[in-house]
Amino acid sequence: MDVFILIGSFMLLLMFRVPIALSLILSSLVTGIYLGIDLAALVQRMVGGLNSFSLLAIPFFVLAGEIMNEGGISRRLINLSNVLIGKIRGGLAMVNVLASTFFGGISGSAIADTSSVGSVLIPMMKKQGYDSDYAVSVTISSSAQGVMIPPSHNMIIYSTAAGGVSVGALFMGGLLPGLLLGLGLMILTYMIAVKRNYPKGEVVKREEIPRIVWEGLLGLFTAVIIIGGIVSGFFTATESAAIGTLYAFIITFFVYRDIPFTRMGVILKRTFNTLSMVLFLIAASSSFGWLLALLKVPSMVSNSLISISPNDIVTILLIVVILLMLGMIMDMAPLILIATPILLPVAMNVGMDPVHFGVLMILCLSIGLVTPPVGTVLFVGSAIGRISIEKVSKAMIPFYIAMIIVLLIVAFVPAFVLLLPEIFGQ
Template sequence: MEVFILIGSLFLFLIIKLPIAFALGLSATLTALYLGIPTMVIAQKMVEGVKSFSLMAIPFFILAGEIMGQGGISRRLIDFSNVIVGRVRGGLAMVNILSSMFFGGISGSSVADTSSIGTIMIPMMEKQGYDKDYAVNVTITSSTQGVIIPPSHNMIIYSVAAGGVSIGKLFLGGIVPGVLLGISLMALSYFLAVKRDYPKGEKIGLKKSLEIVKDSFLGLMTAVIIMGGVIFGIFTATESAAVAAIYAFIITYFVYREVSIVEFKKVLINTLKTLSMVMAVIATSSAFAYMMAYLKVPQAITNTLIGITDNKIAILLLVNLILLMLGMIMDMAPLILIATPILLPVVTRVGVDPIQFGIIMMLNLGIGLITPPVGSTLFVGCSIAGISIEKIAKSLKPFYCMLFIYLVCLTFIPALTLWLPNFLMK
């Protein structure tokens, strides 16, 4: 009965569209009351959930992403990407994907990526003769790179939920899969562009290309600072986030100077709004996870899945299916905190490394962000383009196919994830 109250009340609250943080907190509290556990214990678990030192990196990463998004860095990344891939057929789609790859390495957020890149690229692609639904499809699917390519604050949340998995190794583990995902999407975009006869981009001269590269270099250095500092042991993840935020502030307001320092107030407000939502979800998810552990739900699910089959391939496919289905109905951060303690023991028992599973989970839940009914990135893309979700969902089929094929490769080829962290951080 207590498990039914915990899980059943959560789904009931989600069905009536109660905010996820309140749904998790209320479900945990109702279950505690039924079991006679003092509600003070729930409050204590919520506080403990946000006391982790690793979580201090999140506000700095969010702040750095907000600053760079407001300060013209998106336009510079698009121009830089245009120099590299813009001249081929369907070049604007590839520019869109490559820009998302670069911006994902700065903001670490799929939604931020779509908001910043999409507001520029979707109207531009439509003006150049691309179908509107295709422009949205490219924008939102390429933004899934943002949750894989470091720095991703969702990886930090996973690290905490997984009991302290190395953030540095997680960051390194996301680089190769993130880049290969971008290349896969560019290959698909090129195929569709040839099939639909989308236009080629204009060739950019050498002089102008060098000017664009020079102009975008300082912005791209943000990602280099973050990754280089962590990889070579100069900073912890938290310290690199703080340094990145300071660097982004200086570059945006004193070098590029496209926005006034007065606008920094708006950046701080947006950062605080995002941070408050993230931390509220982390706190209540921690209380919910405590109740699941108290009721031994993770052990029961592990035993059930292993009891169904001991075949590694079948278990991993089943775990992916569970994550995909959950990603369609729940937000990413709470799902990481809830699902990690349940599914990580299952996959480690069949020989999957926690680093690899972290990247697999990021991609699964990233796909959830572009899938109805709760795909926040999907909603943002449709809002920017002024197009219905139903139309986008239908035209996304080839992109979904590519993402699912890539997910299977990521699941069954560990070297894609583990080679780089094992090589650089032995």
């Protein structure tokens, strides 16, 4: 009955469109009252959930992404990508994927990627003769891929929810899957472009190439500072994020100089809005997760999944299916916080490393971002492309297939995820 009250009240509140963070808190309070728990203990759990040094990296990552996005980094990354692969047939679609790969290494946000890169490339692709549903599909699928490319604040959220898994190991673990997904999407876009006879990209003037490459690499060096500092052990994740933010500030306002310094107020406001949501979710999920552990929900779920089949492969497939289904109806950050305490013990029981499971989870949930009915990136891309979600969802079918193939590789080839963390000693 107590588990039913906790889960049932949470789902009921969601059905009435109560914000997720408030739903977590209210369901925890109702369950706490039913169990006779001192409510001060729940508040202490909420505060304790935020008392983590690694969480300090999130504000810096978000701020760095906002600064670079506002300062025109997306346009420069698009230009850099165009220099590299724009001359191929369907080159503008491949530029879209490569630009999202680059941008993911700076912002770590699929929505920010779709908004910035998509607002430039979707109209450009439509103007050059690409179908609208194809342009949007390429944009949103590649934006979801960008979530895997480090640095990613979602991996920091998972690290916290999983009890302190190495952020550096998660960053390195997500790199190869992210690049593989990007490569797979580029191959797919080229095949479709050849089949539909989409145009080749415009040739960049030779005298402009050095400037384009230089400006693009300056922006990408933000990610190099963050990832390199963590992998080398010279900085913690928080210190690397802070230094990367300082570098982004200098490049944007003193090198690019596309925007006045007065825009910093707008950037800070957007950063605070994002952080308020993220940190409120973390606090709310801490009390909810504590009650889940208290009521032994993880062990119940583990026993239930194992009872379906003792085969490890079947159990992993069930985990993947559960995460994909949850990703269709809920956003990534709250799902990481809610599902990790439940499914991580199950995954570890079948021999999965916490880093492997974390990368697998984030990949599953990134697919959920572009899947109806509640895929936030799908909605943003459809709005930018001015096309219905139904048409985009139909056009996304080959992209879903490519993403699922990469997902299965990640799920059943652990070495593909764990290779780089082992090489760099994370």
